[in-house]
Amino acid sequence: MSKAAIIGGGVIGGGWAARFLLNGWDVAVCDPDPEAGRKIGEVLANARRSLPALYDRALPPEGKLSFHTDLAEAVTGARWVQESVPERLEIKHQTYREIATIAPGGIIGSSTSGFKASELAIDEAEVVVVHPFNPVYLLPLVELSGPAEPCERAAAILRGIGMRPLTLRKEIDAFIVNRFQECVWREALWMIRDDVATTAEIDDAIRLSFGLRWGQMGLFETYRIAGGEAGFDSYLRQFGPSLSWPWSKLTDVPELDEKLVAAICAQSDEQSGSLSIRELERLRDDNLVGFIRALRHSRMAAGLTVLEHEAGLPEGGEHEGLPITSQRQVPVGWTDYNGHMNEAHYLEAGSWATDGLMRMIGVDAAYIEGGHSFFTVDTRLRYLAEVHAGDRLTITTQVLAAEGKKMLLFHRIWRGDGTLAATIETLQVHTDLSTRRSSLPDPAVAAELSKLVAAHRGFPVEGVAIGFSPAAVH
Template identity: 50%
Template sequence: MKIAAIGGGVIGGGWIARFILAGHDVRVFDPHPEAQRIVGEVMANASRAWAKMFLAPLPEPGQIIWTKSIAEAVEGADYIQESVPERLDLKHKILAEIEAAAPATAIIGSSTSGFKPSELREGAKHPARILVAHPFNPVYLLPVVEIVGGGEAAARATALLTEVGMKPVSIAQEIDAHIGDRLLEAVWREALWLVNDGIATTEEIDDIIRYGFGLRWAQMGLFETYRIAGGEAGMKHFLAQFGPALKWPWTKLMDVPDLDDRLVGMIADQSDAQSGKHSIRELERIRDDNLVGIFQALKANDWGAGQSLREMENRFYARKVEAPSGYPLRLHTARVSGDWLDYNGHMTEFRYLQVLGDATDAFMIHVGLDEAYRAGGFSAYTVETHIRHLAESSGGEKLTVETRLIGHDAKKFRLFHRILKEDGTEAATGEHMLLHVDTKAGRTVPMNDALKARLDQIATEDAALPAPEAAGAAIRAIGQREAVA
């Protein structure tokens, strides 16, 4: 597939990056004197993001071929993405130049955020092949693209853009600003009024979105979110309960359609077709699992709602933990989340180490090597780890870690963990050697008397048990290795 891009700004550069990273060469024309630098910087960010996003090996990137004219860029092209500034007269000029040089079969997608296909096609030689292909920034990450214009060209564009990871949504009827920007515009107008009237600041508005309904929209959109809000009675109940509020003077945007039987029935039927295969309880669990994944990603970046999660976790870590009954200790549990799974649908190897590491942290807090202790300039660092993978773990499974202290002295201690599935099966074991260190000096030092005494106490309990069979064992020969369940 031969691809051309006309315009390399924020949107055009994003398109170029997506095509390139998906393995396609792209012929580019942009007369801006800094175009190559700008696109290069977008490419660098896109490459970084794709390397983090995909677990599968990425294809060999395509090449950017810079051209000196529109005619040179579109010569022989199968698909052309136009991303020039949002002026209809300019778009008409550029589209005319494209049509003069491109093959008659080439599809032309415009990134326009507001103009309709009928407006773009004015004066065109082959109007049916000119489409709206409106993406959202960053194009190299966000997959949705609004396809407006219909016909054979739209079908071909949909197939091509799907192949590079986009989610084309075909809009049957053209309308100013399409769908996405009309929704955004409604929220934007209301936000401007809230700031204008002194009701809220920009930060307060953004926090309400990013800590609240924006998280729900990110994974279920608008109607599926409200279907859940209707409870077991579904969308009709939601519309009956909250529909009258649309007539209340809550907003500056008061022009709303009448929620008559026709519209209520239409929305309810469409909602049933969209989500009816799931019960409300199932939708709630799907929503919750998606939100947990989003929260974890935000926590990893220390951003937005992820900061709330991190702060709450820190409070949990800092709380006084009641000593568990019995020995070995059971201080840590984990639930296998969707982003922990590999291509086989099982928990991937490094997540076992994460669970074991979290269990080690729980043990340290349990014996007093907590935040207050670390604030004094001392901690324990893991210097050696040995993991055995014994059974598969699937998404949603609850794992419990059983922990033993199998050796210690004034400067080090050794832990042996067993990761147990809900049926008691061993999923993995991990053995860890930790050194007690002065974090400022960067060297091993004796631990204080209180910590040493706590370890002595636990060691007394462990002495009553036989040593773990796998403790201290080297990797076995292949013929002797235990079968993976």
């Protein structure tokens, strides 16, 4: 089990702790704040609710979380050290020197949002800028800057916990993302100061327009489309002159005097003050999960990062002597107004288990690409216990019968507490995708099915209702 030491347990440190912990790492948090355990516990509760909901496989079992006020206790044995202390250079340097004395030779990642790697560097240790984005446990991008070799080692570890490293080609102040954010922030401050728009109107302008486009395509792909059939070159020539117009105030900054601060805070209170910070965080996380899961289907942006990470997550194993064909956490979007999982998603969970069984017998992506698959003919579902958002589901599959073109499966859906929540019987017929008619499976697939029928014959079955009637085959 790998260990990560998180130095500083604030918002960013707590997000790092959750990201590593939910990806199977032991995490030691070092923070003198007596409230650190409570604060990180609340961040972790949000992370447990949201991060696994991005995936259609189960994340590794959680690591062990511990809290320390002694730096040596936290750092000893750590494979990764992430510094998230206040943005004061003397504090960071002193922290690095203490870490290097305890654990020489390791990489220290800094969550700094402003200091360059050359400013953070000390002789005693290798320090790499590892700049994440809040919430760290959901947003995949992390900016890296520093010496090439430790950046490469850091990038490999970060990919292993589902993040997308972006290594800076050149060292610059504020890195890449903060420079973009600063541009928008400055313009927004001027608009409030000049009474052009309120905080709510500015947020609507972003989230209802270019924010949605940028979330999937970024800046240049968005403008490439804006050029239409005439192309990007035409767009640049048409709108390029506007860059010299006096629209923005990017080179000028309004003074954050008492009047402007009071206006921003009052407008923000009117906009969002009815919700607590934790309620806002949960809304943000639920929306991010929905957005990123939508991007999975198009294999774009953050969705592609999740898919690539998911491909390396383990699957398989056994439970109660039967093969595990699917493991996952129930996302909030699977629950209804009664607060439990909607019946449509029981069927979705069963379809994932059927897919898992198909891969076991050789009906994988290549087999389907070759023109054959199994189609569902009949399904019977029994509800035995409630399932709620956040429950970890383990689904086992018993092959009851396999004859010619048909296979009869019996899925059991287990909650994380060991409760049998539902059973699903499903009759599948092997199909030629070119003719859309039933056909005999490949002999190797038929042989694997026969092995499973024999292996599963001794297991009891509760309430099977589906039979092999000729009318079921089309």
